[in-house]
Amino acid sequence: MKTLNYVQDLIKEAEKRKVKISTIVKEYEAQKRETEIKEIEKEMLKQWQVMKESINTGLKEVRRSMGGLIGGEGKKLQDYLVKSNTLAGEKINLAVARALAVAEVNASMGKIVAAPTGGSCGIIPGALVTVQEELGLEDEVLVDALFTAAGIGIVIAKNASISGAQGGCQAECGAAAGMAAAACVELAGGSPSMAGHSCGIALKNILGLVCDPVAGLVEVPCAKRNAMGVSLALVSADMALAGIESVIPVDEVIIAMGQVGENLPETLRETAKGGLAVSDTGKKIAESYKQEK
């Protein structure tokens, strides 16, 4: 595959050849870079290791963010779920704790993988590590799933956006949720078309989400939106694995997402001039942050 324009193309090719979506994405990348598949797998394995490290770092130590607005939430949730009977279930809370932890590492200048961005970097690792643990999978299989996620991400970047300044938070935390959802389906042995439905379902759930960072910092609401993204990814994957389909095909959802992004006013696209950024508390935080400076 020389160009990668639509999820449907990935699904068709994968189903025709009875391979995983990741196989097609790896071939695309190897061809694009004129290199061996082994080489790009090696590179992706490095990213995967950084993702896992970022979870461990975030859950081990409480780190205050650069702007001072967040820190320690991932660990709090982890401590809670060990001690109490959770309402939503242990596994999903663990995934959320992990996603929060990575987002906190990002906000405190720790090392992360932008996935697809810094603000949304907890969703994919949080979901994938949780599925890896649940199903007892090897790292090589996880590396494959990352290629599936990235392949879907390429389609989103082309037909919509993966930047909050361009398309709102649907383009960051939303895109990450859609990418993670498809990857989780592949990990669980679902078909390529199930992966597509899972991504479509996830994206439909976040269509229109605005980007409104308080004081312009990647902290509030960013970190906690990773909680939404990771749980949405897992739930969408389960729905698709159960055979539930997205009535609107995934590519049409992505195109709609692009249009919605274009229609978002500038105040809701990372400018910190709308949404939560101009709530009473948001404004107060921004004011005191400026004075501190």
Added chain:
Amino acid sequence: MREYSVFDILGPVMVGPSSSHTAGASRLALLARSVAGGTPQEVQILLHGSFAETYQGHGSDLALLGGLLGLGPDDVAIKDAYNLAQEAGLKYTFTPINLGESYHPNTVKFIIKTANNEKITVTGASIGGGNVLITEINDFSVELKGDLPTLISNHYDVPGVIAQVSLILAQHEINIAFMRVFRKEKRKIATMVLETDELVPQSVLDEILQVEQVVDVRFVEPI
């Protein structure tokens, strides 16, 4: 439409929180350092647009200092950049500034005193996803992305200079990947930016400097 790599989507590996304000800031400073030929003695860092507003909350200040010291965007030592700058004897100031509407909202201007006491100004923007573009060196317009080895020279704009420079490169089997010439006026000083596939050694730079109309030439290593 742009053909993305999977690593444009998953990546870069970086120190947070922001690909444009942290990773991009670090790469801008790395490039400025490369233009300056190493860690400078002194630098005034002027911050324009959204850099001026949120540079501390995004750790842009740390990333910029780290880059000037040679630390990459994925080096966690960036967080300690203030101490490291002090140890290295790098003097710095940060000043928010308004460079005007024509500049990208994420622009930084470095006014540098190099290790050789040369004064250089470098202006560049963080254009998204950690990608950067140097737009001015010493008030001459350029376009420098920093992903390939790059040769930058100033010369008197008369016919034949460009041919002579490319001939010298060809004689040393250095392949030109991309070339652009920038000038303010015809037949005055022109700036040539040459991206090459190979690194350009000092001996070749010396040879280029001997071309009569060439005023200066510098080599910028890729970052």
